[in-house]
Amino acid sequence: MNKWKQTLLQNRIEILASENLNRLYTDVISEDALKFVATLHREFEGQRRRLMEDRIRVQASIVDSLDFVLVQDPKTFEIRQDPHWTITHEIPAVIADRKVDIVCLDVANRDALNACVKSGACGVQVDFDDGYAPTWENGLRAQKNIYDVVQGGQQQQGKDALLIMRPRSWNLIEMHMLVDGQPVSGGLFDYGLFMYLNAKQLIKTNRGPFFYIPKLENYQEAQLWNRIFMFTEQHLGLPTKSIKCIVLIENILAAYQMEEIIYYLRDYIVALNTGRWDYIFSFIKKFSDSPDHVFPNKSSLGLDQEFLQAYYHLLVKTSHRRGCLATGGMAPQYPTANQSSLCEKDKLAVFNGKSIEAAMGFDGGLVAHPSSVDACRKAFDKVIGQNRLNNLQTSSNNKKKNSNSNSSNNRLLGYSPIEAKKYLDQLIVMPKGIVTEQDVRGCVYVLYNYISHWIKGQGAVPMNGVVEDLATAEINRALLWNWIKNNVELNESTDKKVTIQLILNLIKHQFFYNNNNNNDFNNDPITKILLTLITSQSFIDFMPTILYPLITNIQINSNL
Incomplete structure (x- = not known):
């Protein structure tokens, strides 16, 4: 056991991460x-x-x-x-x-x-x-x-x-x-x-x-x-x-x-x-x-x-x-992929x-x-x-x-x-507006792509000329959850509503758009995460509650 880890353990401090990685940053995580x-x-x-x-x-x-x-x-x-x-x-x-x-x-x-x-x-x-x-x-x-x-x-x-x-x-x-x-x-x-x-x-x-x-x-x-x-x-x-x-x-x-x-x-x-x-x-x-x-x-x-x-x-x-x-x-404006x-x-x-x-x-x-x-x-x-x-x-x-x-x-x-x-008094005045199928599709697009990047370690993602971060992902997630729970009618038609089936179809479309060589939609982890977030009975406080365990890399020394 190296001296750094031994000193930390003596102070009841444990670092559960790669020792090889930790060695590269000893000036940052000093004793x-x-x-x-x-x-x-x-x-x-x-x-x-x-x-x-x-x-x-x-x-x-x-x-x-x-x-x-x-x-x-x-x-x-x-x-x-x-x-x-x-x-x-x-x-x-x-x-x-x-x-x-x-x-x-x-x-x-x-x-x-x-x-x-x-x-x-x-x-x-x-x-x-x-x-x-x-x-x-x-x-x-x-x-x-x-x-x-x-x-x-x-x-x-x-x-x-x-x-x-x-x-x-x-x-x-x-x-x-x-x-x-x-x-x-x-x-x-x-x-x-x-x-x-x-x-x-x-x-x-x-x-x-x-x-x-x-x-x-x-x-x-x-x-x-x-x-x-x-x-x-x-x-x-x-x-x-x-x-x-x-x-x-x-x-x-x-x-x-x-x-x-x-x-x-x-x-x-x-x-x-x-x-x-x-x-x-x-x-x-x-x-x-x-x-x-x-x-x-x-x-x-x-x-x-x-x-x-x-x-x-x-x-x-x-x-x-x-x-x-x-x-x-x-201001979220951000250059597209071919612009600096x-x-x-x-x-x-x-x-x-x-x-x-x-x-x-x-x-x-x-x-x-x-x-x-x-x-x-x-x-x-x-x-x-x-x-x-x-x-x-x-x-x-x-x-x-x-x-x-x-x-x-x-x-x-x-x-x-x-x-x-x-x-x-005006802080709680409810906003006015409509919901269309295009709005639902837009929320699914942002949320699906954001989750797929976040679990790979990227917390901000440029999409369509703006940057999406956790705040914008959360609002898309919250709106989808809100619309499903309240059975919201779409503006295009009085008999079409925001349902889990509608969103699942949109997710499936996004999956095949992103993964044209992969047909295994039923085992897509992003879909499972997204559905968990928007169909929970009680609103999940924060997305990282679900996502954070997916990016941890806990390593426990066998000598402990």
Whole structure:
């Protein structure tokens, strides 16, 4: 038994993966780095598990009450009503410009990460969540790529994009690392390695550490991240409040607690960010047992829908009221297989979409490809110019100085309690639209192809000029499940409905299109997975619950 493994075992840490692979990444999974992850696990895993149990209880209460109404938490009334508080820090200049971040959709690919860093974007969302399939090898390669960029010392301030890490969400685990016999949280594993390996160098060069925090469902989960940040700074000897984060509001429950989320992360947060597809997915999931919540086709779920307009406006108003920035979603346009850059039509689509967000008050947005960066930046430059942050911080400072005038404080940041109440009421207005057979076919196409790539270790997949990731796959899956459960009629005919048989026929067509030399449809594993996901009696919370075991490569040393 080698010394590395023996030392880990003495600390009740086990790595259940290929020793040959592990040897290639000893600088990433060093004894001390893994000990730090284990320390995080022992300190916070119990709290994480309780929060996951709370999610189950909340979901059960929604399912058990068909007339369940989402409301703000009465226990935090005073936080929401107090007009005086804002985040406790000025947003650091290095992360103040959020006009365009690019999502690195293949962090395990060195060239892809470097292209994003050199793209001209403000930041790179280093995505270990929606655009990532968490194989053990992907995780090691991704952490190594980040480490080399940070430690290489060749990043140019003001030119190269910041690395902003997005760890896995709270519900996911890392099966290849056990601490005291338990698998560690995927998010804590990603976060812990990143911080141990890179935090001090990022602080030294004034480039971090910065995070995108995904899929929070309530302020209690924000409190957990706050405790983790504080603990990390103390344990690693970092300056207090040196960590900064952007929180993704991509769950309908979190939309009712945006102020509380900011409040409990007020020492660290710089922005709230939208995640439209994850947000709609959460809407379908939370009300999965309600016959009153039948959703139309995906193309109908745009910003002309009242519930999405309310979500966007409320996020902007809330962020600015409390001294934060607000950033929009990701433009999914992506070059087709025979292109290296977007065509002018697609660049214009990015520009137009981001111009709408800028007009709504957002301070920036995200893109999926380097050739989208200029279009996104120009959209925000045209609408908001260079001074949005200065205006935000000046208003926030004036607000603190004039704390006796509540109405004037709210006006400084364009916040109206009456308007906010209107948006809250609109958050649960059901979208309008139809469902056609072509819509069903489109969902099957995306879901079938995405699953087939994900289980091979690819978490983001270009399809038909856009990039599909876990968020878009989940919305396709949720819509199919929703339509089957509610026996939805297709728009073309009053006597044709969305049934399992219809979807099975479409899956079969997709199978033969993808596998023209393979006639063994009855044993197709992708079909079996897809049917499991869309025909379950109760809605399956997240696709990785089913898919993750298929990409683990557990190897147990016979000497143990």
